[in-house]
Amino acid sequence: MGIGRQQVEHVAKLARLALTEEELNLFEGQLSAILEHAATVTKLDTEGVEPTSHSMPLMNVLRPDVVIPPIGSAAALANAPAEEDGHFRVPRILDDES
Amino acid sequence: MNPTEAPDLVTTIGLEVHVELKTNTKMFCGCPVGFGGEPNSRVCPVCLGHPGTLPTMNEKAVEYTTKIAMALGCDIAPRSVFHRKNYFYPDMPKNYQISQYDLPVGERGSLEVEVDGEFYTVGITRAHLEEDTGKSLHIGGGGRIHDADYSLEDFNRAGTPLVEIVSEPDITSPAVARAYATELRSILEYLGVSDVRMEEGSMRVDANISVAPPGERGKKVEVKNMNSLRSVFRALEYEEKRQREVLRSGGSVTQSTRHWDEKAGRTQELRTKEEAFDYRYFPEPDLVPLEPAVEWLRQLREEQPELPIERAKRYQRDLGLSSYDAGVLRSTKALGDLFEQALAAAKKADAKQVSNWVTNDLMSLLAAVPEGTKNPPLTGSNLAELVDMVAGGDLSKSQAQQVLQKTLETGRRPREIADESGIKQVSDEGALEAAIDAVLAANPDVAERLRSGDNKPFGFLMGEVMKATKGQGNPKVVSGLIRKKIS
Structure with missing residues (x-):
């Protein structure tokens, strides 16, 4: 299971990456290898296993609705x-094209 | 034939409403939430998306969202998850917005609305929690993004807790769409979870509208920039008519996003990219899932206020009020609460009398008070006292109007104000008789005309007696006595 050149170009565009011809070739190979690995994993029988979005057994980590003084616009803009x-x-x- | 009246085309509307929550702080950091202020004065490294910072959920925002979902009859998700919605636009410094995707807080609800005495049920697809974006100011090219030289970003709003409420495409007319938005705003106001000020952007309504022959699917047009409930109606009415005209003339509607121009009273197509957006949603790894405890949900259900539409139905059913009166009384939670408190405290006045004072006199006085109906400067017991004084004949209607105004201005008890300023109504026949006799004696010709059956000068006589009693005569008693004396 591989990934086509067009898909690599599309993903690069979504991520706003300007890739050279050599980079496109390189990533086409690397991304295909990753997808092949994923394809191997999907062969496992996961019947009855909940999809994992978070690996830690934690939930409902909340903070009270209490103001912490902001840093001020001078500090906010200091590195702009x-x-x-x-x-x-x-x-x-x-x-210009959009 | 007027295209808008063509019976063989069906209008389908779905609404997407965004509401900023009235929390103290932002969704994922402790910066204060507010409107206006110096740009970038309510920001910190978290909402500025600095590397190495982590978001933490605001518990109040989660509570408010759950309350909204409950009020809309949604199923509350036993587990809900935040996702990153990736996009390249400088109004979010992180380059993604934390939102919800396939596991929102609430799904599958409904909302009942009334239009001209008819009830409609609109399905609610989902209610989810996310963060608001910053504000962009486009410089050069007339302030439009397409022709701008550059843009300025203010992140004060970035990270404000935002709930998105998506309706099913169940809405069949602009009037029902407006009623849905109005009802939703009312529910949110009752819940006390948002300022719901459309003009300040704390409630924003976008619409999808299509027109097609029955059973067919029309091309969906998204309408944006409707900044009031009135403009929701006007924009959809315009768009419905436009699409009908296009179809009637044999053309086809283009799937597009259109911008409502309030001044020009029309929608205009926005230049947008052909390709569909690909937000590459994935679970936010910096936040853990929400799994609301059963006991907490039970407690929230107990705290839910009676919904406005239920309140209006109860006023009509149990108190015999008209649909119009019930509609005014339920228009804000504070107004309905005031009415109920006054009714409970009133000793002489009945529901209809208390209601009349609220819907007529109080409403017109509150029109001059900013946010008057949301926060009326009057207690239920003061209103009850005033209405009782009228019901008991101690004050005439116009005297009571004066006293009500003074009560609103000073917060003092109506009885006290009336006693102090000598405002009272005289109903005692003996006291009034003397005044009437004097007026009749001073105007013998008028009395004679009345006796001979000419009723015209009656009003003049009433006026003279009221003058003589310094406006304190009970008009009913006075007119009865005059009639008796000239008969």
Whole structure:
């Protein structure tokens, strides 16, 4: 069970990764190997076994609804690459094609 | 033929409502929740998505969401899980929103709404808990994202607990859609879990609407940017008509997202990508599942208030009130509570009398008070005292209106205000008779006209007697006495 070139390109696009031709070839092979391994695992009989989303036997970890003073906008913006009027300034959001 | 009246096309509407919860703090960190304020003043490393930070669930938000799901008759999930919804947009610093996917807090509920005396049941698909995003401000190009030079981000809202309530596509008209949104807002207000202010965005309504011949499936159009209940109705009415016209003229509706322009009164197609979104949902590894304890759920059920529609039905059934009166009294929880407290405290007045004072005089006075109907500055016992004074003949209606206004302004007891300002109604025949005799004596010609059957000057005489009694004469007694004297 492998993964096609098109799928690799699609996943890369979803993750906003610009991959070179060599990288696409490399990941096509690596991702196929991972999927093959997963295919082996799916051969196990899991009849009656609940799907696992969390491996720890913990639930309902909650905190009381009590305010913790925020850090303030100066500290919040201290590491921002660009700021303006107390806001984080970000580049144009949409590509020209969208 | 008017296309909107074409009988062979069916309208199908589903609504998606987002509500910000009225908690003190955000969903996954201790930053305070609020509206407005200096940008980025209510943020911390968790809601800014700094590396190495971990989310922790707000127990109040979980409680409120469960209460909402219960009020909507949903099955409460014995186990529910948070997922990451991945997308690339700078309004969430983490590049994903923590939301729920296949295991939401509540599923399979329903909501009953009334339109013109008819009841409709709208199915609720799900109610799930997530975090709100930050706010973007697009700079350049007229403030539109497509033409902007760059954008500014304020994360004060990012991480605010947000409940998404999705209806089944059971809604058949814009009027039912508006009634559904109104009823939902009312329920949320009764539960005390949200400010539900559409103009401030603490309640947001999106709609899916399609039109097709019966039994067929129409192309779904999503309508966004409806900022009031009125605009929900107007936008859907516009969109329904537009789609009907397209179909009637032999065209086909394009599946799309459209933006409601309130000023222009029309919807406009948004430029969107063709490809479907792929959010690559996966279970949030930093949060553990919710498994509500049976005892906790039982306790929450006990705390549930009577729902507004049940309250309205009870007022009509048990108290004999009209559908209109019941509708006004149930419009906010505080107003209905006030009515019930006053009715319980009243010694002379009955339900209809108390109701009339609330739905007429009090409502018009509260219109001048900000948030007046949500938080009326009046106690039930003060209202009861006032209505009793009218029922007992101590105050005329117009005197009581003056006293009510003063009670609202000062919070003092109506009896005290009336005594102090000498506002009272005189019903004693002896005392009134003297005044009437004097007025008749001073106006012999008028008295003569009345005796000869000309009824026109009666009002003038009433006015003179009321003047002579400084407005304190009981109009009923006065008019009875005048009639007796001239007959």
